[in-house]
Amino acid sequence: MRRCNRRASFTAIVVICSIVGSAAFGAPTKVLVFGAKPNATFEVRKNSNLVSTATSSSLGSVILNIDATTGDRIDLVGSDAAPPVPPLFASLETHSPGCATAAWLPSGDPTVVGYVVSFGTQSVAGGGTSQYQQSVEVGASTLHTECALPAETYYFAVQARNADGVMSAYSSERSVTITTVAVLISMFEATAAHEGVRLAWRVEADEVVLGYRVYRSESSSPEMPVTDPLLPATASSFVDAGTRAATEYTYVLAAVKENGDEVLSAPASVTTPALALSLGQNYPNPFNPSTKIPFTVEAAGRVVVRVFDVRGTHVATIYDGTMEQGRHSIEWSGRDDNGQSVASGIYLYTLTTGKRTLSKKMVMIK
DSSP states (O other), X not given: XXXXXXXXXXXXXXXXXXXXXXXXXXXXXXXXXXXXXXXXXXXXXXXXXXXXXXXXXTTSXXXXXXXXXXXXXEEEEETTOOOOOOOEXXXXXXXXXXXXXXXXXXXXXXXXXXXXXXXXXXXXXXXXXXXXXXXXXXXXXSEEEEOOOOSEEEEEEEEEXXXXXXXXXXXXXXXXXXXXXXXXXXXXEEEEETTEEEEEEEEEESSOEEEEEEEEEETTOOOEEOOXXXXXXXXXXEEEOOOOTXXXXXXXXXXXXXXXXXXXXXXXXXXXXXXXXXEOOOBSSSBSSOEEEEEEESSSEEEEEEEEETTOOEEEEEXXXXXOSEEEEEEEOSBOTTSOBOOSEEEEEEEEETTEEEEEEEEEOO
């Protein structure tokens, strides 16, 4: 048994119950309604179709025995309740796989407070069925998108509901055919990130995808794969760490099917930001016996990393050579140029490229 409270005035009661099934398959479901107009006769409508009449008790309760399933809408409509005019169904379109969008004009009836969109794979207007398979309450909105629809032709209609809960007749019926694409890359984007270029995508597929391959090109150079082996079929993102600063890249994602064919995305372009010479704080700090020194080189060239004590005496040259543009890290073992461990204390480390030198402090504790 389902107990439902009234949702409207004494002239009409709209009952919307979540029917989870009867004790025996196919047996009627008992619905108990409170708050109806006492000793009044009501039309009983299931999904806007008249199925019977019912009379309320002197206390305003109604007991219904009705065949219903999950999602069915049960309306009790008083004899003096006039239904609103059906809305004008404006359009029904599909813009993405498995989705249909219905739009209608708002009702000019001031008593209308909301709309119900009904749809199914059989036409009510064509006589294929007496009611649609599914109905969705959408409130005062005049636009509704229904997704996750399998490939099929669907029939839609809209109803208006007034403040008394009385439903209009169905609007004119419209149909749309949902088609599926075997593999569709519905989203692919590239954004510059600290660690390189971050790629993200969304794929809708009706057949098996073995994995993904990312192609990258710059300027007039040809596309080259940057993922080998394939990224797994469960992947939805990838970071390309092999990029350079201040460079424009174009990426294409390939979804690889079981037969080896590739479904390609639309290209996604991004320009990586320019780098600036910087020297980061060593870590750990304080340290014993070793520490790492991070830094960024804005252009390829000679790089020198040195360590001095607080008096400015040279202790060690950690690195002296050529480095490529980008972010780097170098380790110092806590030893001087003679291989001897240094004493506890404060030290300066410097980064020199060209005519520029940056420095920071670090602490050795034994």
